[in-house]
Amino acid sequence: MNALASNPIDNRDDTVSVDDLVIHFHTRAGTVKAVDGVSFDIRPGETFGIIGESGSGKTTLGRALAGLLKATDGHIRYQGREPAALSKAEQRQIRRDYQIIFQDPHAALNPRMTILQSVMEPMEILRDGDARQRQRVAKEALERVGLPAEIGRRYPHELSGGQKQRVNIARTLTLKPRFIVCDEVVAALDVSIRGSVLNLFADLQKELGITYAFITHDISVVSHVSDRVGVLYLGRLMEVGPAAAVTEKPIHPYTQALLSAEPLPLPSDQRDQRRAIRLQGEIPSPLAPPSGCRFRTRCPAAQARCAEQEPAWREVAPEHWVACHFADSEGGPLDREQSIQHNNNR
Amino acid sequence: MAQTSEARTDSPLLEVRDLSISFARPGGETSITRNVSFDVNAGERVGVVGESGCGKTVTGLALLGLLPRRTARIRGRILFQGRDLLTMPAREFRRLRGRDISMIFQEPMSALDPVFTVGEQLTETLRSHEKVSRAEARERAIAALEEVGIPSPHTRIDEYPYQFSGGMRQRVMIAMALICRPKLVIADEPTTALDVTVQAQIIDLLRSLSDSHGTALLFITHDLGVVAETCSRLLTMYAGEVVENAPVDDVLLRPGHPYSSGLLRSLPGLSERGSRLPSIPGRVPAPDQMPAGCRFQQRCPHAAPLCEQHPELEPFQGPREVRCWRKDELTLTGAV
Numbered sequence: 001m002n003a004l005a006s007n008p009i010d011n012r013d014d015t016v017s018v019d020d021l022v023i024h025f026h027t028r029a030g031t032v033k034a035v036d037g038v039s040f041d042i043r044p045g046e047t048f049g050i051i052g053e054s055g056s057g058k059t060t061l062g063r064a065l066a067g068l069l070k071a072t073d074g075h076i077r078y079q080g081r082e083p084a085a086l087s088k089a090e091q092r093q094i095r096r097d098y099q100i101i102f103q104d105p106h107a108a109l110n111p112r113m114t115i116l117q118s119v120m121e122p123m124e125i126l127r128d129g130d131a132r133q134r135q136r137v138a139k140e141a142l143e144r145v146g147l148p149a150e151i152g153r154r155y156p157h158e159l160s161g162g163q164k165q166r167v168n169i170a171r172t173l174t175l176k177p178r179f180i181v182c183d184e185v186v187a188a189l190d191v192s193i194r195g196s197v198l199n200l201f202a203d204l205q206k207e208l209g210i211t212y213a214f215i216t217h218d219i220s221v222v223s224h225v226s227d228r229v230g231v232l233y234l235g236r237l238m239e240v241g242p243a244a245a246v247t248e249k250p251i252h253p254y255t256q257a258l259l260s261a262e263p264l265p266l267p268s269d270q271r272d273q274r275r276a277i278r279l280q281g282e283i284p285s286p287l288a289p290p291s292g293c294r295f296r297t298r299c300p301a302a303q304a305r306c307a308e309q310e311p312a313w314r315e316v317a318p319e320h321w322v323a324c325h326f327a328d329s330e331g332g333p334l335d336r337e338q339s340i341q342h343n344n345n346r
Numbered sequence: 347m348a349q350t351s352e353a354r355t356d357s358p359l360l361e362v363r364d365l366s367i368s369f370a371r372p373g374g375e376t377s378i379t380r381n382v383s384f385d386v387n388a389g390e391r392v393g394v395v396g397e398s399g400c401g402k403t404v405t406g407l408a409l410l411g412l413l414p415r416r417t418a419r420i421r422g423r424i425l426f427q428g429r430d431l432l433t434m435p436a437r438e439f440r441r442l443r444g445r446d447i448s449m450i451f452q453e454p455m456s457a458l459d460p461v462f463t464v465g466e467q468l469t470e471t472l473r474s475h476e477k478v479s480r481a482e483a484r485e486r487a488i489a490a491l492e493e494v495g496i497p498s499p500h501t502r503i504d505e506y507p508y509q510f511s512g513g514m515r516q517r518v519m520i521a522m523a524l525i526c527r528p529k530l531v532i533a534d535e536p537t538t539a540l541d542v543t544v545q546a547q548i549i550d551l552l553r554s555l556s557d558s559h560g561t562a563l564l565f566i567t568h569d570l571g572v573v574a575e576t577c578s579r580l581l582t583m584y585a586g587e588v589v590e591n592a593p594v595d596d597v598l599l600r601p602g603h604p605y606s607s608g609l610l611r612s613l614p615g616l617s618e619r620g621s622r623l624p625s626i627p628g629r630v631p632a633p634d635q636m637p638a639g640c641r642f643q644q645r646c647p648h649a650a651p652l653c654e655q656h657p658e659l660e661p662f663q664g665p666r667e668v669r670c671w672r673k674d675e676l677t678l679t680g681a682v
Contacts, residue, residue, distance in 0.1 A: 053541035053543065054541055160629045190398055192397050193625050194623070195617075195624055198614065198623050217541065219615075220613065221614050223614075224617065224620070257543060261545065261546035262571065263549065264574065265571045265574045265598055265615075266681060266682070267594075267599055271574065282513050282514075
């Protein structure tokens with residue numbers, strides 16, 4: 001296991017700080033505001049879940065966290081420093097410390113390379129050790145992710161989706177990363193094997209102290225694996241807080257709607273108790289996000305003020321941040337509406 | 347056999363009997379499904395679940411006569427309103443398809459023709475099955491778009507598929523599938539490509555249209571949550587066979603087959619936060635590597651020597667059917 005343990009330059013602050021991050025893409029149709037002013041910290045050793053629908057900017061944010069995209073504005077700081085302010089050698093270290101694993105395990109592997117070759121490739125690119133050392137580390141990594149040694153000689157097409165995703169994890173581990181962006185890493189896998197892959201991520205975190213940013217559209221996955229959760233909508237954060245608070249007692253109307261839209265495998269008599277918030281329409285285009293609060297065009301509780309004024313980012317309960325004019329520690333506007341109705345009925 | 351509702355005198359809308367599908371390959375045949383039998387009653391919504399490679403989609407395509415004629419070998423019977431679709435003349439099947447049985451696919455963009463307007467595609471479907479004038483067909487198409495919740499259908503009817511968002515395209519697909527008022531709609535993962543808030547809208551829509559028109563729905567999906575919200579009965583398929591056929595609530599409370607139980611237990615939403623997640627070890631065996639006895643035995647935590655024999659789909663606890671030797675002795679975990 002030792003070959004995979006983190007680099008021994010410890011005592012350093014592994015926090016990833018995102019500060020007013022903006023990422024825009026210029027296209028012929030106009031400027032896509034994929035990420036448009038997002039701030040949060042990811043703390044060392046935690047799993048920070050990021051939920052959002054397609055078009056929310058979650059993949060763009062993930063790529064930026066892994067250093068694959070440059071910020072249009074704002075900052076991402078690793079260990080308190082911006083990559084641009086570091087020496088070349090330190091930048092190379094950051095590249096190796098901050099990794100990403102993608103959704104499609106098949107597309108990430110070269111079909112003409114054996115599994116062992118694929119796992120060794122990143123070390124070759126970074127000129128880690130000699131050929132024999134690289135092979136030893138790669139074999140150890142394959143073993144660590146629960147794959148039999150003989151799989152190293154096989155080709156990607158001979159493996160199942162779950163096995164291929166394990167290979168991608170092994171490949172990342174060879175670089176001894178401190179932080180991994182997991183972008184929809186179980187979405188392409190059958191439900192029956194998702195659990196075992198998620199367990200593997202949890203084990204690696206426990207053993208190696210790796211920090212995760214876990215990006216997914218699947219609320220049940222994010223609420224299971226995360227310590228804290230951020231909810232992204234049209235390039236802005238709507239709510240950030242401890243996973244239990246955000247997924248069990250959400251405050252922002254968007255988070256509430258997302259949770260109530262998730263189909264639950266419950267018998268009919270237990271399902272009726274759930275409050276159904278049905279959103280109208282779909283997420284607007286990030287080319288022209290609505291004025292004021294971006295969620296207002298679909299929000300069942302929107303008021304005139306929501307169009308004029310962007311809601312402030314406020315800590316309404318300890319560690320629980322919400323961007324809604326009408327949220328406080330008691331809940332959001334939809335909770336209040338319901339309690340008013342409830343009182344009237346009495 | 348698979349009749350579930352009590353005291354029905356009329357026969358089911360759809361009776362699938364011993365449907366075995368295989369594909370010809372050089373030097374032999376690859377068997378995909380084996381002896382699949384189930385019924386769908388008029389107006390009933392039946393979910394079909396199973397991992398990829400269990401034969402769900404192939405079964406759905408067979409019901410529509412959409413499997414490639416040259417390579418697909420289909421045995422068994424598919425009785426629709428008492429008539430066998432497999433022996434029906436091709437012309438007659440074509441008339442029936444789209445009018446009495448229709449389909450909704452996962453990817454609306456690949457199922458819609460990009461060079462025709464939505465209106466042209468809707469009226470073509472209608473006019474190929476019914477004798478209606480152009481003007482009347484257009485009126486019906488507008489009404490169909492309105493019914494599936496497309497705003498300003500009078501103008502949108504003349505737009506092309508690319509001008510619609512993903513959710514709106516799936517609504518167009520539903521309008522097209524329902525425009526001839528079919529008795530049975532086969533929906534293959536119709537919400538998988540959609541965001542959850544849009545998925546919720548589409549599920550509500552499918553449920554209410556099926557209720558108001560009495561349309562039966564065969565809902566193929568990998569998502570047991572979607573089945574729980576949509577269907578009253580659940581078929582669990584494994585490795586080309588039906589392993590359980592039961593009312594949805596019964597399966598959720600107490601699954602009769604270890605595979606149904608495994609699928610349910612794998613859902614992360616049902617485990618305590620941060621706990622170890624259960625999963626089903628291994629994978630669906632490849633068609634040419636099927637074990638002789640129970641096909642699930644290698645992955646089953648309850649496998650016993652008895653399971654070397656092949657179990658039949660047999661009645662279990664009233665209205666259910668389960669393919670497992672140990673069904674009566676096991677108490678399996680469900681979703682609650």
